[in-house]
Amino acid sequence: MLTISTPGRICLFGEHQDYLGLPVIAAAISRRVQMTGQHRSDNKIIIHLPDIGSELQMEVFATRMPYREKRDYFRSGYNVLIDKGLKFSKGIECTVNGNIPINSGTSSSSALLVTWIHFLSKMADVPRHFTSQELGELAYIAEIVEFNEPGGMMDQLSTAIGNAVYLQFEPKVVVRELKPNLGTFVLADSREPKDTIGVLKRAKFARLELIQKIRQTLPSFSLHDFNTSGQEDLKKLLTNDEYALLGGTLRNRDILREALALFESGEMSNEKLGQLLIEHHGILRDLLQISTPKIEAMMSAALAAGALGGKINGSGGGGCMFVYAPHEPEKVADAMNAVGGRSYIIRIDRGTTVHIS
Known part of the structure; x- marks a missing residue:
């Protein structure tokens, strides 16, 4: 067998x-x-x-x-x-x-x-x-x-x-x-169906169009190596909304780089990881608009119960989110369940x- x-x-x-x-x-x-x-x-x-x-x-x-x-x-x-x-x-x-x-x-x-x-x-x-x-x-x-x-x-x-x-x-x-060296997470299903198409219109297609717009003036522009010190120079090319999207995309790129350095440093900081997750989620929520009121209620309840940070997971507009809760994960899970989530205590596997x- x-x-x-x-x-x-x-x-x-x-x-x-x-x-x-x-x-x-x-x-x-x-x-x-x-x-x-x-x-x-x-x-x-x-x-x-x-x-x-x-x-x-x-x-x-x-x-x-x-x-x-x-x-x-x-x-x-x-x-x-x-x-x-x-x-x-x-x-x-x-x-x-x-x-x-x-x-x-x-x-x-x-x-x-x-x-x-x-x-x-x-x-x-x-x-x-x-x-x-x-x-x-x-x-x-x-x-x-x-x-x-x-x-x-x-x-x-x-x-x-x-x-x-x-x-x-x-x-x-x-x-x-x-x-x-990571502790426990709590995964929570909002039990809301995902609005994948609606999310992609803003999160994906709007940014792909934004990149093409920049390249009409700056053909060598690349998200991989663009230095944020030059971001201000692009303001005249973009609407306020486009400029905010660009800033959020570049910041999420740099948040990942900070997390990679943290993971590879051998000196894991649970608090730093939590802070990076919260900042990443904030950009996903405020600029890409992929969160929902229910997911925000679950996040607030988890943080109040002792979670160190967290973010929406996947395409968004519903679906799951998770928080990093190396201490008292049961308390955190109960808090998210109390506002309508379905929670699971998980570890990296x-x-x-x-x-x-």
């Missing part, structure tokens, strides 16, 4: 920066999806999904499977391995369970795809060993590239690799595993794992 387990993730720093080509720091969390199964004597693939009261049946193919629905992730995961030369001649039966909040910004779909691809790689006629980074890259292809969806690699790489990880995407993918019994 084979079991694969993969964590969800939170984005510590760099939220809404990756699609601008800027780096992020993400962390795997101790809420996971698990897949357990074995070979069958026929050619059927049967996937039991008791958490959502569903079951999926397919048959092994020697070639790529045709897609049957939008975001047909189980077939796309199979297909990317077929493209890698893996072969399957036996059926498979498995059961999927998980405790990652769904559709709330904690990468449940990416964790599921990493799990499925990892599982299939071990069930192939000739099992293949992929590194955790390779598993994340394959999941990115299966989730994003196969369906021509927008999105970066943060979710897939961070859930596959685990712990805390610095991810740079331009000019090439750079992965640096971090090992900060390892990446995708395999167990054979």
Whole structure:
């Protein structure tokens, strides 16, 4: 019997920066999806999904499977391995369970795809060993590239690799595993549906247009290396709103750099981490406008109960937020529950794992 387990993730720093080509720091969390199964004597693939009261049946193919629905992730995961030369001649039966909040910004779909691809790689006629980074890259292809969806690699790489990880995407993918000595967090689901489209209009598209506007006058402009000392010179090119968006984007870039230096210093300061999270959240709330009154109520309650800092997690407009609460996390969780959240005490966790019994 084979079991694969993969964590969800939170984005510590760099939220809404990756699609601008800027780096992020993400962390795997101790809420996971698990897949357990074995070979069958026929050619059927049967996937039991008791958490959502569903079951999926397919048959092994020697070639790529045709897609049957939008975001047909189980077939796309199979297909990317077929493209890698893996072969399957036996059926498979498995059961999927998980405790990652769904559709709330904690990468449940990416964790599921990493799990499925990892599982299939071990069930192939000739099992293949992929590194955790390779598993994340394959999941990115299966989730994003196969369906021509927008999105970066943060979710897939961070859930596959685990712990805390610095991810740079331009000019090439750079992965640096971090090992900060972090205490407990409290993840809280607002139970509000995310307004992803509305958020992206301001958070993504408005800033992409802003960058193009600057480059009409300053062709060499880059968010990677633009020195904030020259920011004032751009004021005459931009509206007040655009100038504020630019300032917030550059400050979030620099907050991440400060956090990276803190994590790599070997001298972890819980209070400094909390301050950086609060400042990052403030920019997301005030300039990108991705928070909600309920999330702000949860944040205020958590900070009053002893949390050191926190931020919204994911695309925003609903979904999850988290706070850093190395002291009395139960008290913090109770405070957020009291204003309508659904809270989970979490720790930074390892990446995708395999167990054979």
